[in-house]
Amino acid sequence: MKGLKEMNRRRWSYLALAIAALILIGVCFWPGAKPAPNVDKASKDLSNYELSLSLDTVTQTLSGRLRLDYVNGAMAQMDTLYFHLYPNAFAKAETAPFPENEWSLAYPKGFSPGGIKISRVTAGGQPVVYAVEGEINTNLKVVLPAVLTHGERITLEMDYIVQLPHCEGRFGYGTDTYNLANCYPIACVYDENGWNRDPYTAVGDPFYSDMANYRVIFSAPESMVVAATGDLTKEESRQGVTIRTYEAKAVRDYAIVGSEKFQRLERRVGKTTVYAYGFTGENLERALDAGAAALRIYNRLFATYPYRQLSVVEANFYIGGMEFPNLVMIDTSLYGPGNEDWLEMVVAHEVAHQWWYQLVGNNEVKEPWLDEALTQASTVLYFGERYGKAREEVAYDAYLRSSFERIKLGKNFFPSGSQVVDRPITEFQNSAEYDSIVYGKGGMMVLDLRDQMGEKKFYRFLGSYFDQNVFGNATEADFVAAAREATGQNWDPVIQDWLKNDLE
Incomplete structure (x- = not known):
């Protein structure tokens, strides 16, 4: 009897080990089994933004002071730095970044100007030469007191004031909320093409940023409830004003939304x-x-x-x-x-x-499909994972296929007449064309790769693409290389066919 019990105990032990091994194998191969990327480690070599912001809901202005510990992460020497001044796109009706047919939605009470005025810039503690530049004044050029080599840092300080438009876009205030996004000087990206100083456009998301660390002190009326990027580390109220301090490590930009009704x-x-x-x-x-x-x-x-x-x-x-x-x-x-x-x-x-x-960042101006196609495909995957395959197919038809097939509506809706996915946002004539091609056809391309690769290889590919580019900016070449390295096959012909050619 004792021998039988011992035999059964051993059998159960072996079975438990076998089950554990199978679970471990499943974990190793199941998508998303890897831990979170290390934010603390990534934050060590980044630029540091310290923003002091004060919102005045009477004058509808945002007073700001920026202290920037900027690191030259490029393999080039710099004697000049460039910043985006996105609010200046809102200064005039003719430059406001909204399609003509959406004007009444963006400005329900008529056009309202916005903008940003820089009053002081220092570098290394010394006043420096600076100038507002660009076709619509959306760049700030700062001349450095000395050449900045790779890995070197310099401290810049700026004082500025932002006029908020009565506008229901990313930047401005509406009936119930203050949308404070893209409303501070943010360093342009320097890459293999030099400085990227693209303006704020009406179609797409015209952004391209490097990762950075942020410490933000935001003052607003005591009655306002605030949602913001980063961890709230301190909050105090005095004389009807609440001052909140946020810390955000290794993030791509910074945004605040506030409302008294939240x-x-x-x-x-x-x-x-x-x-x-x-x-x-x-x-x-x-x-x-x-x-x-x-x-x-x-x-x-x-x-x-x-x-x-x-x-x-x-x-x-x-x-x-x-x-x-x-x-x-x-x-x-x-x-x-x-x-x-x-x-x-x-x-x-x-x-x-x-x-x-x-x-995983990218140049949304030059290669908008890279994040939007992956994101829209991810949305379809969400419905499949949460509700099952039948719901995924419904989502595919609704958010990808039907979106793309709107192109059949003709030139009035799709004036370029092109199905090419891989083109900059400036080549899309309107939002309908952009959504149909970039979201619809682009998302179909990503899920076609899944169907051809099989799920195991597909998620290995996405994992490889993520790991190789997390906290950085990726390109189409990185996307193609990750697919090849993760699967041992060259998927470039398939990807290029989807990105560059019309569907039959």
């Missing part, structure tokens, strides 16, 4: 707290649920999200949705009754951007 819900997903900011209504809970589900799914499919917080924020933002580090902006109209499916789709899409553009 309610806040929260939910824990792993080591991350997901917040939903918004107004009254059951769809605030739906937004939180979609944000938490998307984070959980993308953690498994791609890589674990490395930050402690993520905010899904309802805003006066007519465009639909927009991604920022640790924060996604969602149009308030999507929270209305009957829009539940669209709300979930947009939240899932914008949360996917936390991987494709925020963690």
